[in-house]
Amino acid sequence: MSSALNQRSLFSHDHTIYWPSKYERVVEFLKNGTEAKPNNRSLYKFNVEVIVLAACLGLIENNGIDLPPNSERKEIALSTFNDNQLGIYIYIIPLLGEEKGNVELFRNKQGEDTAVSIFQRYAAGGLEILNDRLNTSGHDSPYLFLDDLISSLNGGVIDMDLEIQ
Amino acid sequence: MKIRNVTLTNFRTFYGTTKIEFSTDSERPTTIFIGENGAGKTTVLNAIYWAFTGGFTEQFSDSSKLVNKDAKQEGTKKCSVAIEFDNEFSNGEDRYLLIREKFEGNSNSEITLQKINTKGAYEGIQDGMADIVIERFIPKRLANWFIFDGEAMRHMHLNGDPKFKDELSQTFGFTSMSQLIKILDQIDTDYKREEQKLIKSDELDELSSEIERLIDSVSHDEKRLKNLATTISQERRKVESLEQKLTNLPQSEPIQGQRERASRRLVEAKAKRTSRERERNHYISITAPKKLLENGLQSLIQDFLIKEEKQILPQPFGTQLIADILETGECICGTKILPDSHEAACLAKKNESATTGQLQARIFSFRSEISNYLNVASEFHTVLDKLAEDIGIYEGEVADQEQIIEQADKKIADIPDEEIQKIKVELHSARDLIEISIRQQGEVQGQLNGSKRQITILKARQESILAQQTRTSHLRVEREKVCRLGQYVLEQNERQQNEVLDVLNKEVSGMLVQYLTKNFTAEVDANNYAVRTYDVDHRLTGLSTGETNVLKFAVIAAIVGMAGNRTTLGKVSWISEPITAPLIFDAPFSVVDSEYRTSVATNLAKLASQLVLLFDSAKWDQKLEELMSPKVGKIYLLISNAKGNDKSTFKNIIIKNNSYELNRYKCDRDETILTEVQL
Numbered sequence: 001m002s003s004a005l006n007q008r009s010l011f012s013h014d015h016t017i018y019w020p021s022k023y024e025r026v027v028e029f030l031k032n033g034t035e036a037k038p039n040n041r042s043l044y045k046f047n048v049e050v051i052v053l054a055a056c057l058g059l060i061e062n063n064g065i066d067l068p069p070n071s072e073r074k075e076i077a078l079s080t081f082n083d084n085q086l087g088i089y090i091y092i093i094p095l096l097g098e099e100k101g102n103v104e105l106f107r108n109k110q111g112e113d114t115a116v117s118i119f120q121r122y123a124a125g126g127l128e129i130l131n132d133r134l135n136t137s138g139h140d141s142p143y144l145f146l147d148d149l150i151s152s153l154n155g156g157v158i159d160m161d162l163e164i165q
Numbered sequence: 166m167k168i169r170n171v172t173l174t175n176f177r178t179f180y181g182t183t184k185i186e187f188s189t190d191s192e193r194p195t196t197i198f199i200g201e202n203g204a205g206k207t208t209v210l211n212a213i214y215w216a217f218t219g220g221f222t223e224q225f226s227d228s229s230k231l232v233n234k235d236a237k238q239e240g241t242k243k244c245s246v247a248i249e250f251d252n253e254f255s256n257g258e259d260r261y262l263l264i265r266e267k268f269e270g271n272s273n274s275e276i277t278l279q280k281i282n283t284k285g286a287y288e289g290i291q292d293g294m295a296d297i298v299i300e301r302f303i304p305k306r307l308a309n310w311f312i313f314d315g316e317a318m319r320h321m322h323l324n325g326d327p328k329f330k331d332e333l334s335q336t337f338g339f340t341s342m343s344q345l346i347k348i349l350d351q352i353d354t355d356y357k358r359e360e361q362k363l364i365k366s367d368e369l370d371e372l373s374s375e376i377e378r379l380i381d382s383v384s385h386d387e388k389r390l391k392n393l394a395t396t397i398s399q400e401r402r403k404v405e406s407l408e409q410k411l412t413n414l415p416q417s418e419p420i421q422g423q424r425e426r427a428s429r430r431l432v433e434a435k436a437k438r439t440s441r442e443r444e445r446n447h448y449i450s451i452t453a454p455k456k457l458l459e460n461g462l463q464s465l466i467q468d469f470l471i472k473e474e475k476q477i478l479p480q481p482f483g484t485q486l487i488a489d490i491l492e493t494g495e496c497i498c499g500t501k502i503l504p505d506s507h508e509a510a511c512l513a514k515k516n517e518s519a520t521t522g523q524l525q526a527r528i529f530s531f532r533s534e535i536s537n538y539l540n541v542a543s544e545f546h547t548v549l550d551k552l553a554e555d556i557g558i559y560e561g562e563v564a565d566q567e568q569i570i571e572q573a574d575k576k577i578a579d580i581p582d583e584e585i586q587k588i589k590v591e592l593h594s595a596r597d598l599i600e601i602s603i604r605q606q607g608e609v610q611g612q613l614n615g616s617k618r619q620i621t622i623l624k625a626r627q628e629s630i631l632a633q634q635t636r637t638s639h640l641r642v643e644r645e646k647v648c649r650l651g652q653y654v655l656e657q658n659e660r661q662q663n664e665v666l667d668v669l670n671k672e673v674s675g676m677l678v679q680y681l682t683k684n685f686t687a688e689v690d691a692n693n694y695a696v697r698t699y700d701v702d703h704r705l706t707g708l709s710t711g712e713t714n715v716l717k718f719a720v721i722a723a724i725v726g727m728a729g730n731r732t733t734l735g736k737v738s739w740i741s742e743p744i745t746a747p748l749i750f751d752a753p754f755s756v757v758d759s760e761y762r763t764s765v766a767t768n769l770a771k772l773a774s775q776l777v778l779l780f781d782s783a784k785w786d787q788k789l790e791e792l793m794s795p796k797v798g799k800i801y802l803l804i805s806n807a808k809g810n811d812k813s814t815f816k817n818i819i820i821k822n823n824s825y826e827l828n829r830y831k832c833d834r835d836e837t838i839l840t841e842v843q844l
Binding site: 005012041042043045049057088091092095103106107142146153 | 439442443446449450456457458461464465468469472523524526527528530533535
């Protein structure tokens, strides 16, 4: 189901989202499997999609980690998230995580910065988990890898007890 | 000719002397022999064949060992077959005893023929004459027409085979008539030569030599035509046989076609599978985050609802109202709002925390969007299952087509390509040869017709010159007598041949109507005696193998019926003397489908002047017995006697409600015992 929401409207300022470059291998795997270029078995098209998936996983597994130094990061512009209708996850992740139900995040730049920061931590944590799984997985198909991941999380998906503020 | 009796002495399985009386009753002309496999049916048939011809049928094995093995052990060195037969139209005056003997160790057999006079006394016939007399009753080369086993039907060809025409012409006496016409023509030529000698005319000499040259040319062309007809017939048979061979071999073209179709389907199925897989991958990639967060999103929406109910979501303050207060410097409650005052700072702070329109819009959009995400997440498994089902279907299709391709490849690998190519080359060359021969046939036929026309013209001119001569008038009178006789024989021969074709067509068609379920008729080609069948719309039609064998029986029955003047749909006024030998069949129904058997048998019994049928006991049944009964004069059982202990395989047969045994054990020797069934 496609959304009619222009996700740019959720933000007042430009942001850059960072992720640890050491997990580039797992990002590439989830895009094109073991091959270098898009092929019949390709799953994700863009890095940003994998980063969103990783943030969800990091949140579910409650694994938020700090970003490495600047030289060990890769970046994605907020506009790339919005162009792919993924900007909303920058709010979803914090609202289900550390900033449970805090709608003040939507109010100003400060709130946006907080959201981006939390999103980055969970994305990095999720990438760490994905990387570990990939190292122990026998799959060479990104689809099967993801299917396996979803099945393993079945029933264990996030069910947060949100505090009413 | 009718066979009265046959006496076998130490011949193969017949130990000692066995005399068999044949039915000669014209109302009940059929003699039947019934026996199990190996009981001696083929021995009886070959005993008769051997006595008349000195040869054997193809199915007769070990023809060099004729003397019964037990008799041989006891010191007997000779076996023989004696046949008493007569000319059926001679009222017993033309009666003979033929004896053929063979001594162990001698490669040749010896025959003796004695004429039996009306008083029953035997008069010897000179050795050299014996063959000539026998040839009159049953010519050696026609023996296969009258004495044969059912299997031999396979070698009979009705497609214009010159051999068939030759044998038919001889059976009906056309060959001897043609020879007579040639002799009369030669006498006419001799007379003319005599006349010419007396007249001494250069023109006559020239005419005569030209006529002789043309006659030689005609004779040469006739031989060529005959050879060409033989070639065409042989090559047609070869084409038929090669086509059959080719049909029986696996062909690469249809398998290749099947493989190509499967390959196309495989490509389509793979493309569809890939398309569905991409669809699935795209779907899971964009839906996975929503599915993973499904429960959390639900809680978040719930949280929004609660906050909404408790009215603790940010409320709209009305930014315009604050702006108006700041501009006018007075609140709606009357309090003065001075610039940079504590009140102004308080209002500015309120204004900052109440960017209400934008905040409200973002919260609303966010809530609405994550509600959509929830809907998507709830369909996650349903959509994925449907896509997986589609992919499964295409995977099944891919597997099926791959299997077809694999099997096709295996079949193609097994095809004997070299053999097929060889057959195709042979087929091509046989067809070419047929085409060339047909073309040459046309050319030679044209040349032949031209020569014959030229002979007629030259003979007329010769006649006219000779007619003017008075010195040779006496010779001319004699010659004219010969001419008239020749003309008469020629006309009669033509009439008779036309009658034969007419009656043959009627009889064979009549039998086809009787035998086959389809409304087919048969026509015999006057040129080559090819038998062709037509449907009700007179379109040329082919017959199945079973129907073709029925047609062959119909032709044989019609021929023997015509020769014996026993046909019902038409009769031939014979000027020549046709062969009227008995028809003797071993295993007559080995090539005839069961549905046709009774009608074929009854028809043969009706048309043959004497019919001998040798049946396998398994083929004899009550229906056949009932149908043939009015035409059967004698029935014999060929019982197999065997040495040694009883075995469980005792065989019986029921005839006329009586049960008869067909084999016995614990006998003195292995032999065939003949028992006549009382009718």
